[in-house]
Amino acid sequence: xxxxxxxxxxxxxxxxxxxxxxxxxxxxxxxxxxxxxxxxxxxxxxxxxxxxxxxxxxxxxxxxxxxxxxxxxxxxxxxxxxxxxxxxxxxxxxxxxxxxxxxxxxxxxxxxxxxxxxxxxxxxxxxxxxxxx
Amino acid sequence: xxxxxxxxxxxxxxxxxxxxxxxxxxxxxxxxxxxxxxxxxxxxxxxxxxxxxxxxxxxxxxxxxxxxxxxxxxxxxxxxxxxxxxxxxxxxxxxx
Numbered sequence: 716x717x718x719x720x721x722x723x724x725x726x727x728x729x730x731x732x733x734x735x736x737x738x739x740x741x742x743x744x745x746x747x748x749x750x751x752x753x754x755x756x757x758x759x760x761x762x763x764x765x766x767x768x769x770x771x772x773x774x775x776x777x778x779x780x781x782x783x784x785x786x787x788x789x790x791x792x793x794x795x796x797x798x799x800x801x802x803x804x805x806x807x808x809x810x811x812x813x814x815x816x817x818x819x820x821x822x823x824x825x826x827x828x829x830x831x832x833x834x835x836x837x838x839x840x841x842x843x844x845x846x847x848x
Numbered sequence: 849x850x851x852x853x854x855x856x857x858x859x860x861x862x863x864x865x866x867x868x869x870x871x872x873x874x875x876x877x878x879x880x881x882x883x884x885x886x887x888x889x890x891x892x893x894x895x896x897x898x899x900x901x902x903x904x905x906x907x908x909x910x911x912x913x914x915x916x917x918x919x920x921x922x923x924x925x926x927x928x929x930x931x932x933x934x935x936x937x938x939x940x941x942x943x944x
Contacts, residue, residue: 785876788868789872792865792868792869792872793865795861795864795865796862796865799857799858799862800858802858803854803858806849810851815851817851818852818855821852821855822851822855824855825856825858825859825862828858828859828862828863829858829859829862831862831866832861832863832864832865832866833862835865835866835869835870836865836868836869839869839872839873839876846880
């Protein structure tokens with residue numbers, strides 16, 4: 716179980732942040748403004764959130780069949796994160812396409828909380844995929 | 849729904865999901881204390897576990913599967929065949 720969780724954290728949660736880290740580094744090297752708003756101010760982190768959550772949800776459905784109540788609760792929480800991140804991303808994309816201003820600080824905060832808030836249910840999904848009845 | 853409303857809902861939802869999941873993880877870890885057992889990997893790639901929390905009928909059923917696998921393994925070895933191939937063919941034996 717521990718191996719699976721560590722593998723997912725390294726090759727899933729951390730590697731998926733690499734493009735954002737490279738963007739941050741590139742902006743810094745070129746002397747441009749390089750705050751979090753400049754890197755994830757268009758909802759980029761939200762994409763990472765729902766992809767990570769969906770992969771963890773898939774692991775759980777393909778894993779052990781024990782503890783159905785726990786699996787339903789975990790799946791529900793992960794699905795909640797997926798829906799919220801997708802909804803927020805859709806609203807951001809709509810606002811950007813329509814030229815409407817958005818509160819980017821609020822978007823960054825929401826993205827960060829959703830990212831951290833998705834890691835814990837994802838780890839829970841991985842645990843549920845391993846535990847036997 | 850405005851963007852600001854959605855962002856606030858997302859913040860609350862993410863926080864709720866994190867806290868509820870954390871509580872779930874603590875519950876699972878506490879529940880798993882005292883569980884003893886063994887894992888066997890079958891030839892078809894599946895993992896078979898036996899724990900002290902399982903009902904006796906389930907334990908008996910799983911032991912029977914393992915015994916069948918061991919019997920196939922002995923037969924294949926005695927016949928000088930490649931055991932792994934024999935198991936892959938039956939699909940129910942133990943891994944080589």
